[in-house]
Structure formats: structure tokens, C-alpha cells
Amino acid sequence: MKADIGVTGLAVMGANLARNFARNGYTVALHNRSRARTDALVAEHGQDGTFIPTETLAEMVENLAVPRRVLIMVQAGGPVDSVIETLVPLLEPGDIVIDAGNSHYEDTRRREAALAAKDLHFVGIGVSGGEEGALNGPAIMPGGPEESYAALGPMLEKISAHYEGDPCCAWIGTDGAGHFVKMVHNGIEYADMQVIGEAYDLLRSVGGIEPAEQAGIFRAWNTTELDSYLIEITAEVLGHVDGATGQPLVDVIADQAGQKGTGRWTAISGLDLGSPIGAIAESVFARSLSSQPAIRATAQQVLAAGTDPVNPPVDADREAFVEDVRLALYASKLVSYAQGLDMLTAAAAEYGWSLDLGTIASLWRDGCIIRAELLDVIMKAYGGRDTDRHPEPGTTAEGQPANLLFAPEFREAIAVALPAWRRVVATAASAGVPVPVFSSALSYYDGLRRDRLPAALTQGLRDYFGAHTYRRVDRDGSFHTLWSGDRSEVEA
Ligand code: NDP
Numbered sequence: 039m040k041a042d043i044g045v046t047g048l049a050v051m052g053a054n055l056a057r058n059f060a061r062n063g064y065t066v067a068l069h070n071r072s073r074a075r076t077d078a079l080v081a082e083h084g085q086d087g088t089f090i091p092t093e094t095l096a097e098m099v100e101n102l103a104v105p106r107r108v109l110i111m112v113q114a115g116g117p118v119d120s121v122i123e124t125l126v127p128l129l130e131p132g133d134i135v136i137d138a139g140n141s142h143y144e145d146t147r148r149r150e151a152a153l154a155a156k157d158l159h160f161v162g163i164g165v166s167g168g169e170e171g172a173l174n175g176p177a178i179m180p181g182g183p184e185e186s187y188a189a190l191g192p193m194l195e196k197i198s199a200h201y202e203g204d205p206c207c208a209w210i211g212t213d214g215a216g217h218f219v220k221m222v223h224n225g226i227e228y229a230d231m232q233v234i235g236e237a238y239d240l241l242r243s244v245g246g247i248e249p250a251e252q253a254g255i256f257r258a259w260n261t262t263e264l265d266s267y268l269i270e271i272t273a274e275v276l277g278h279v280d281g282a283t284g285q286p287l288v289d290v291i292a293d294q295a296g297q298k299g300t301g302r303w304t305a306i307s308g309l310d311l312g313s314p315i316g317a318i319a320e321s322v323f324a325r326s327l328s329s330q331p332a333i334r335a336t337a338q339q340v341l342a343a344g345t346d347p348v349n350p351p352v353d354a355d356r357e358a359f360v361e362d363v364r365l366a367l368y369a370s371k372l373v374s375y376a377q378g379l380d381m382l383t384a385a386a387a388e389y390g391w392s393l394d395l396g397t398i399a400s401l402w403r404d405g406c407i408i409r410a411e412l413l414d415v416i417m418k419a420y421g422g423r424d425t426d427r428h429p430e431p432g433t434t435a436e437g438q439p440a441n442l443l444f445a446p447e448f449r450e451a452i453a454v455a456l457p458a459w460r461r462v463v464a465t466a467a468s469a470g471v472p473v474p475v476f477s478s479a480l481s482y483y484d485g486l487r488r489d490r491l492p493a494a495l496t497q498g499l500r501d502y503f504g505a506h507t508y509r510r511v512d513r514d515g516s517f518h519t520l521w522s523g524d525r526s527e528v529e530a
Contacts, residue, residue: 052111060087143214164220181216199405225304229374253277266410396420
């Protein structure tokens with residue numbers, strides 16, 4: 039009997055994906071650099087399905103049906119290259135090598151080109167949902183040659199999460215597209231978590247609402263348009279009491295947020311692509327600032343507060359304040375999704391991918407960390423391509439919103455939220471509560487809709503010190519003022 043797929047790298051993610059394939063009826067050849075993980079998987083979970091444990095990559099390849107499908111789930115970076123190097127001489131044209139780890143999309147582009155030159159298919163897939171998702175159904179974002187999807191897609195769709203019967207897996211685009219989309223998913227996830235954190239901080243610092251009571255508030259919010267996995271687990275974490283101290287757990291956790299790199303990659307890519315993804319970048323910086331305890335301790339001693347005294351709202355106002363914070367959270371969240379999707383559009387143009395934003399939103403509806411009802415609404419906003427809608431303002435030639443915020447349903451939602459959003463950002467500034475994403479998202483929104491931006495002055499300054507020239511509003515061409523001469527204007 040030959041295996042349908044081989045999985046190499048059997049730490050938590052690889053082992054759980056292998057079990058997921060087996061539970062779905064596929065025969066899975068297993069390999070890990072050190073044999074112990076292979077044996078442990080078969081001993082502990084052999085009953086999940088049919089496994090073929092192997093000692094070496096060569097033995098694993100011998101046990102695969104053609105076209106061979108080898109899924110690599112080892113530590114991202116150098117280990118992936120070293121596994122590929124061993125694997126390639128063992129394979130034949132038409133075989134498929136899959137990297138399901140959190141690889142950088144540029145590495146995936148490089149690997150795809152190298153394997154394509156040997157007539158091998160290289161498929162970089164983004165997998166989201168953590169350990170539990172890998173076992174029970176993750177969101178899967180596969181990139182690579184479209185023809186390889188015919189041999190691989192049905193298997194991936196079967197093991198993926200499903201939203202109302204639809205698989206949370208679809209071909210994304212060529213070479214690094216899958217890993218790019220997974221990276222942006224993680225960037226949005228950073229922003230999603232940061233806006234929740236800002237809401238929590240405001241409810242507590244300004245609203246005087248303790249974590250246990252906030253758990254109930256977040257639970258209630260989870261029945262509104264904020265309905266999502268992250269809001270749901272926020273209620274769980276805030277409601278949890280530390281066994282050792284009897285304090286809310288959130289009070290005994292060190293307030294320094296870690297990161298494994300995908301948020302940073304998103305911010306860097308945003309800069310490279312010229313995409314204004316301030317809300318996402320601010321959420322990465324917020325984690326960085328939190329993780330500087332020494333400088334924060336010094337700042338508490340030496341820097342002035344300059345704040346207005348915080349007056350917790352009286353009971354009558356409290357409900358209104360909580361609702362204001364909810365609306366500010368929702369509006370800021372919409373902006374971070376708009377920025378993430380906008381960045382996908384920029385990347386598609388840069389790398390020649392034809393990314394379908396509606397399909398991408400549909401994959402994120404279940405299985406992954408940002409899963410939310412909102413994504414179904416976003417999918418529908420992009421899904422119904424209707425060329426008749428063009429040239430409605432804010433609509434592309436294909437009848438899709440040119441920016442998520444231009445979709446009628448979100449335009450209206452933000453219009454409703456705006457007064458609350460502005461109040462909350464102003465209150466936070468007066469009280470000295472940092473809200474980097476609430477405020478940067480609001481600035482993005484105002485920046486988008488502002489008639490004249492101070493970029494005109496920036497251009498004037500650039501022309502003054504560097505003769506960088508400027509364009510004029512009243513005629514075509516590039517111009518330069520002779521700043522150190524008679525200050526007349528010349529056409530550049
Ligand atoms: P790790 O990232 O901890 O990697 C451990 C695995 O890599 C082991 O099987 C190890 O083999 C193998 N390995 C390390 N170096 C080499 C090498 N030079 N040659 C061959 N094998 C090597 O495992 P995870 O399961 O946590 O993650 C796997 C991938 O999935 C990563 O890219 C990760 O970023 C990504 N991912 C992780 C998620 C999570 O929630 N953990 C979620 C989504 C993606 P050995 O046992 O011999 O040491």
C-alpha cells in the first residue's frame with residue numbers, strides 16, 4: 039500500500055496535520071529527523087487512521103503514491119531548505135513539495151522558482167488555527183502552481199475547517215501568495231488583539247470596570263457585530279481567577295507581549311509596498327513598547343503625566359461609555375481589515391498575483407484565529423462582482439469596493455460609530471491611556487477623507503532642501519522653486 043501523502047516534521051503542528059489527514063481517510067507516511075517523534079505519534083495516536091512510519095526521507099518517498107506529495111512541517115528558515123535539499127534528488131517531475139510552516143513569502147518565491155526549474159511543484163501553504171486547528175480543521179491558504187492544486191486541493195479542503203459547509207481552503211495564487219496572505223492574516227490578528235486590549239484598558243482605567251465584570255461585557259459584545267473567536271476568548275481570560283493568588287489572572291500576567299515575527303514581517307512588507315497599514319504596524323510597535331520594562335519603569339519616574347483626573351463615569355453614563363468603547367473597537371477593527379486587504383491588493387500588483395479578496399475573506403471565516411462573523415460580511419462585500427455598480431463612487435471596474443471602508447454596509451457602520459470613536463480617542467488622550475490603534479485607525483480614516491493633506495507642505499520642504507520638485511494643482515508637470523536664488527519657479 040502506498041501513502042497518499044508524506045509528512046516530515048512531527049512536532050506539534052506536523053503531528054496534528056498528519057493525524058487530521060489520517061482521520062479523514064488518507065494513508066500518511068511519517069518522518070521526523072529524530073525517530074522518537076514518529077514512534078510517539080504512532081504509539082499514542084495510531085488508531086486515528088493508517089500511518090506508515092519511516093526512518094529516512096528516502097524511505098518515506100519510496101512509500102508514496104505518484105504524484106508524490108510531501109508536506110514539510112519543520113521549523114521555518116534554514117531547516118526547510120535543508121529538508122528540500124535532501125528531498126529533491128529523491129523526487130520525479132510532477133511531484134509536489136509542500137511547505138506548510140510559517141515561511142517568509144520571499145523564501146517561498148525563491149524555493150518555488152528553484153523547484154520549478156527541476157519540474158517539481160512547490161506549494162507554500164499558510165496554515166492558521168494553532169495546534170487545535172491543525173488537528174480539527176485549520177484555515178488553509180495554499181500558493182504555488184495552480185495545476186498542483188488539482189492533485190492536492192481536494193485533500194487540503196477535506197482536512198480544513200468548514201464554514202456552513204464551505205471549506206476554509208482555496209487556491210490563493212502563484213509562488214509566495216499563500217504565505218503572503220497568511221502573513222497578512224497574522225498582521226490583522228495583531229491589530230485585532232491590540233484593539234481588544236485598548237478597549238479593556240479604557241473600560242478599566244476610565245470606566246473603573248474590573249476584569250470579572252468585563253468578562254460579561256465581552257460576552258455580551260460577542261452577540262453583536264463583534265462576534266468572533268478573539269472576543270469570545272477575551273471573556274474567558276478576563277473571567278479567569280489565578281489559583282495561587284485569588285487575583286484576576288490578567289493582573290498576575292507580566293504586561294509584556296511576545297511576538298514570533300509574522301506581525302513584524304507584515305509591517306515591513308507594508309513599508310516596502312508603500313501600503314499605509316498604520317493600525318497593523320502600531321499593534322506590532324505596541325508589543326515592542328510593552329516589552330521594554332526597564333525604560334518603562336524609568337519613564338514612570340521621570341516623565342510628566344499631564345493628564346486630566348480620571349472621573350469614572352457615574353452609573354447612568356457608564357453604559358454609554360461602554361457602548362462608545364464597543365463602537366470605537368469595531369470601527370478600528372474595520373480599518374485594520376481595510377488596511378490588510380489594501381496591502382493584499384498592492385502585493386498582487388507587485389508580484390503578479392490575482393488575489394480574490396472575497397475568497398480570501400471566506401477562508402478566514404472559520405478555523406483561523408481571526409475567525410469572525412464580520413468576515414462573512416466582508417466576503418459578501420467583495421463576493422458579488424457586479425459591474426453594473428461601476429462607476430458608483432468607491433467601486434472598481436469589477437464592481438468591488440476600492441477600499442473595504444467604501445462598501446455600503448461598512449460606510450454606514452462607521453458613520454454610526456464615528457461620534458463615539460472620536461469621543462473615546464479624545465477621552466483616552468485626556469486620561470493618558472495609550473490607544474495607538476484606536477487613534478491611528480481614526481487618523482487613517484480622516485486622512486483618507488480629508489480634502490487637503492499637509493503633504494503639500496511636505497513637498498514644499500522636500501523641494502527646499504533637496505530640489506525634489508513638486509506637482510501643482512493647476513497644471514501638469516514637475517516644478518522647482520529656486521529657493522536659494524530669486525525664488526522664481528522653473529519647470530523641472
Ligand atoms: P517547530 O517550529 O518547533 O519545529 C520543530 C520541528 O522541526 C521538529 O520536527 C524538528 O525535528 C524539526 N527540525 C528542526 N530543524 C530541523 C532540521 N534542520 N532538519 C529537519 N528537521 C528539523 O514545530 P511546530 O510544530 O511548532 O511548527 C512547525 C511550523 O509550523 C513552523 O514553521 C511554525 O512557525 C508553523 N506554525 C506553527 C503554529 C503553532 O501554533 N505552533 C501555527 C501555525 C504554523 P526534531 O524533532 O528532530 O528536532
